[in-house]
Structures are given as structure tokens and as C-alpha cells.
Amino acid sequence: MSFKVPLTPISRPAKASVGKTGLWRFLKPVIELKKCKKCGLCWMYCPDIAVTFDEMGFPHINYDFCKGCGICANECPTGAIKMVREGL
Amino acid sequence: MTSRMDVKKLVLTSNYAAAYAAKLARAEIISAYPITPQTTVVEKLAEFIERGELKAKMIRVESEHSAMAACIGASATGARVFTATSSHGLLYMYEMLWWAAGARLPIVMGVVTRAIAPPWNIWTEHADILSPRDSGWLIFFAESAQEVLDMILQAYKVAENEQVLLPVMVGWDAFISSHTAEPVDVPSQEIVDEFLPPRKSAAFLLDVKDPVSHGNLVFPDFYMEFRYLMQRGMESARDIIRKVDEEFGKIFGRRYGGLIEKYRCDDAEYALITLGGSSGDAREAVDKLRENGVKIGLCRIRVIRPFPVQDVVECLSNKEGVIVVERDISMGLCGVLATEIASVLFMNGIQPKFASFIAGLGGREVSVEDFLKMLDFSLKEFQRGNKRVGPHWYGVKEEVIP
Numbered sequence: 351m352s353f354k355v356p357l358t359p360i361s362r363p364a365k366a367s368v369g370k371t372g373l374w375r376f377l378k379p380v381i382e383l384k385k386c387k388k389c390g391l392c393w394m395y396c397p398d399i400a401v402t403f404d405e406m407g408f409p410h411i412n413y414d415f416c417k418g419c420g421i422c423a424n425e426c427p428t429g430a431i432k433m434v435r436e437g438l
Numbered sequence: 439m440t441s442r443m444d445v446k447k448l449v450l451t452s453n454y455a456a457a458y459a460a461k462l463a464r465a466e467i468i469s470a471y472p473i474t475p476q477t478t479v480v481e482k483l484a485e486f487i488e489r490g491e492l493k494a495k496m497i498r499v500e501s502e503h504s505a506m507a508a509c510i511g512a513s514a515t516g517a518r519v520f521t522a523t524s525s526h527g528l529l530y531m532y533e534m535l536w537w538a539a540g541a542r543l544p545i546v547m548g549v550v551t552r553a554i555a556p557p558w559n560i561w562t563e564h565a566d567i568l569s570p571r572d573s574g575w576l577i578f579f580a581e582s583a584q585e586v587l588d589m590i591l592q593a594y595k596v597a598e599n600e601q602v603l604l605p606v607m608v609g610w611d612a613f614i615s616s617h618t619a620e621p622v623d624v625p626s627q628e629i630v631d632e633f634l635p636p637r638k639s640a641a642f643l644l645d646v647k648d649p650v651s652h653g654n655l656v657f658p659d660f661y662m663e664f665r666y667l668m669q670r671g672m673e674s675a676r677d678i679i680r681k682v683d684e685e686f687g688k689i690f691g692r693r694y695g696g697l698i699e700k701y702r703c704d705d706a707e708y709a710l711i712t713l714g715g716s717s718g719d720a721r722e723a724v725d726k727l728r729e730n731g732v733k734i735g736l737c738r739i740r741v742i743r744p745f746p747v748q749d750v751v752e753c754l755s756n757k758e759g760v761i762v763v764e765r766d767i768s769m770g771l772c773g774v775l776a777t778e779i780a781s782v783l784f785m786n787g788i789q790p791k792f793a794s795f796i797a798g799l800g801g802r803e804v805s806v807e808d809f810l811k812m813l814d815f816s817l818k819e820f821q822r823g824n825k826r827v828g829p830h831w832y833g834v835k836e837e838v839i840p
Contacts, residue, residue, distance in 0.1 A: 355660060355663050355664060355667070356641065356642065357542045357603060357641035357642075357664075357667055357671075358540060358541050358542045358641045358642065358652060358653075358664065359652065359653065359654040359655075359656050359664065360642045360650045360651065360652045360654065361650065361651050361652075361654050362649070362650055363649055
């Protein structure tokens with residue numbers, strides 16, 4: 351076998367082996383940018399690195415990988431993030 | 439004499455000798471939680487950092503589990519890491535010990551051996567350091583403050599060797615070593631730097647510019663291979679320990695014999711086996727018996743993992759009888775050392791007369807007299823044709839046992 355194991359298992363960032371994990375979501379966070387103060391807490395708390403910023407510094411959700419855990423909505427100090435039920 | 443060969447003669451406890459060793463090794467990250475009798479190791483290191491004598495970061499934590507976790511994180515970035523603990527502290531970090539070994543991180547840790555509660559007891563016993571013997575840590579054990587210093591320097595060199603890349607714990611006894619001051623030769627920083635250059639090797643490195651995750655899930659089709667690689671590291675370590683001891687001897691003028699230290703063993707008919715601080719008393723007992731014409735020697739185990747299979751076999755293959763005296767008991771069987779030595783002898787087809795003693799649990803003194811009594815008893819039993827003696831609980835107070 352040409353493949354050799356390393357001394358200890360490591361992995362590099364790659365597309366998730368289970369595909370776009372956003373499909374697991376049944377509630378999705380929606381950001382009301384008017385209320386957003388650009389504090390970045392949603393980005394800091396997101397366990398899936400699914401929050402990115404635009405040139406203006408406003409956060410946006412990457413729905414391909416957001417699993418809808420709701421932590422960003424819980425942490426947002428201005429209540430700018432609402433969890434909305436996914437359409438069936 | 440040039441300045442690089444300068445040696446400072448200091449009066450140090452084993453705990454302070456360990457702190458000096460970590461400083462001379464230029465440990466960059468130290469994370470530890472205080473526990474008697476380890477505390478003064480870390481106190482001394484904090485003092486070195488405070489005075490600007492050691493450029494290291496001390497990470498304060500809320501538990502030993504976190505201390506080892508911090509060491510793992512630091513070591514994974516490529517830093518040289520030191521910590522120390524004892525007894526319950528070591529048990530509290532037990533899960534993390536396996537993590538450190540499996541991640542192939544060359545962490546060095548001092549373990550001041552102490553009994554495990556209940557009953558609460560702060561004195562020496564080897565139950566703690568022998569508990570993680572299946573974890574993938576190399577386990578060394580020193581007898582004197584000088585050996586603690588030298589062994590920690592050697593430990594980094596062994597751990598960081600690319601063929602090994604496993605963590606090392608260096609043990610010494612509570613109080614009889616940890617708090618007993620002895621003259622110690624402290625080498626110059628220059629010469630230690632020559633022996634131990636900055637750490638270069640790593641199984642992987644945490645680097646924000648090239649991110650990796652480690653400790654990933656591995657399915658049954660590959661898990662076994664990773665454990666095999668750890669065992670291969672252990673097997674390679676035996677030769678590397680011997681070579682490092684040899685190199686150390688050439689530079690510093692002190693050699694310890696590698697994985698075991700033999701004392702008057704070569705022409706001996708009987709061998710006494712010990713571990714740690716009581717070995718000085720054992721040596722005196724051997725001398726006394728030699729004066730009476732008994733051909734006996736001492737084999738002091740310096741390295742418990744990797745187990746010195748070849749060394750023990752060579753040392754004991756021509757012996758009439760072997761007597762193991764140890765400060766530990768594997769509940770439900772017998773002493774750990776006796777079990778392991780008997781197993782190695784059996785697997786190599788060697789069957790000397792064999793005596794096993796559990797002595798000095800919870801810090802009870804094991805003096806020269808005690809060794810003489812145990813040896814005398816064993817030799818008499820051997821002469822009476824008794825090939826297996828013990829396991830015997832030496833000095834247990836039968837009158838207080840209900």
C-alpha cells in the first residue's frame with residue numbers, strides 16, 4: 351500500500367467528508383443588519399466558522415455549513431439574529 | 439579549565455535539582471498544579487522566571503488535568519515543556535497522559551512518588567508512577583538529586599529523538615529524595631546547550647498559517663497501526679537511552695549504565711532488585727553481605743518503560759536467586775516489579791529462585807537492617823530448597839490486623 355500513516359492522526363481543513371452540513375439544519379439564523387453593531391460576537395462564538403464579514407464589516411451566515419445551532423442568536427447583544435424555521 | 443566546563447557545586451533537594459534541570463533544558467512552557475510533595479519544584483521554577491533567569495511562560499491552571507492539557511497544547515506547537523506532579527495529581531491527569539503519548543509529544547514531567555489515599559498519606563510509595571505504565575509514557579526513576587538533574591536532561595534528549603517522540607516521566611521519592619538536600623554538580627548553561635540543542639522534532643506542529651487538527655477519529659481499520667507505531671517508538675527508545683547516557687557521560691563525566699544500574703552484579707550468585715531512593719540502603723546491605731562472603735549484587739531499575747528486557751535478562755541469566763523488594767502492590771496480584779521481572783525471565787526461559795517483598799508502603803522506612811533481614815530470610819529459604827518465596831508483606835504489623 352503506498353499510503354503510510356503518520357505517527358499520530360492529523361487532518362487538514364477540507365470540505366467536510368459528509369458534504370454540506372447545512373443540510374442538517376431545521377432552524378436558520380437570519381441577521382437583521384439594521385440592528386447589527388458589528389461587534390463580531392456571532393463570528394467569535396460560531397462553532398462551525400460559518401460566519402463571514404463583508405467589506406462593510408457586517409456578518410453573513412454561510413448556509414452551506416451553518417448547522418443552525420442558534421448560538422449566534424443567543425449571544426447577539428442587540429437581538430439582531432432570529433432563528434427562523436426552514437421551509438419544508 | 440574553560441568557562442563552559444565550569445560546574446557549580448550546590449546543595450539541592452531533588453525537587454530543586456529538577457527545577458535546575460528544567461531551567462538548564464531551557465523549558466519554554468511550564469504548567470503545573472501544586473501538590474505535596476511536588477510543590478517546591480514549581481515554586482523554584484516560578485522564582486527563576488520572576489528573576490529573569492529563565493525565559494519561560496508559567497501557565498497557571500485549576501487542576502492537573504488542565505496542567506497536562508496545557509502542556510499538550512504547548513508541546514504541539516513545538517515548545518519544550520516541563521511539568522511536575524505527584525500521587526493524586528498524576529491520577530487526576532490520567533486521561534491526558536494517554537493523550538500526550540498518543541499525540542507523540544515529547545513532554546518531560548517530574549513525578550514525586552507518593553502513596554494514594556485513602557488513608558491520606560503524603561509519603562513515598564511507587565503506586566502512582568507505576569499506574570500509567572501502559573499509557574505510552576517512558577518512565578524513568580532516579581535515586582539521588584544529582585541523578586534527578588541528569589536524568590531530566592537525558593529525558594528531553596530521548597523524548598525528542600525522532601525515533602522515539604514520546605513523553606517521559608522522571609520519578610523520585612517523596613521526602614527521602616524530594617526534600618533531602620545533597621551536594622549536586624550543576625553544569626554550565628553552555629555545556630548543556632551543546633548536549634541539548636533547541637527542540638526541532640515533532641510528529642506534527644500546530645501552526646496558525648498551516649492549520650491541522652489532531653487526535654482525529656480513526657476507524658478500526660487503522661487504529662491498531664497507530665498503537666504499533668507507539669510500541670515501535672518504545673522499542674527504539676531502549677538503544678537511544680543507552681546512547682544518550684553514553685554521550686552524557688562523555689560530556690559531563692557521569693554515567694548511570696543505561697536502563698539498569700548494576701552494583702557488584704557480575705560475579706554475583708544472587709541479585710537484589712530495587713527502584714528509587716532506598717537503593718542506597720540496599721547497596722550498603724549488599725556490601726555487608728559481601729563482607730560475610732555472600733556473593734550478592736544489586737540491580738537498580740532506572741527505566742520501567744520501556745522495560746529493560748535485555749538488560750534484566752543479561753543481568754539475571756546466571757543468577758542462583760533473585761530477590762525483589764518494592765514499594766508498591768498491584769492489588770489482587772503482587773508487586774509490579776516482581777510480576778514484570780518474573781514475566782521477562784519466564785519468557786526468556788530463565789528460572790532462578792525467586793523472592794518477592796512488598797515493603798515501605800506509605801513511606802514506611804526501609805533501612806539497611808530491613809534489607810538485611812529480607813535478604814537473610816530469602817537466602818535461608820532458598821537454602822532449604824524453597825524456590826519461591828513470597829510475595830511477603832515485610833514488616834506488616836500482624837498484631838493490629840483484625
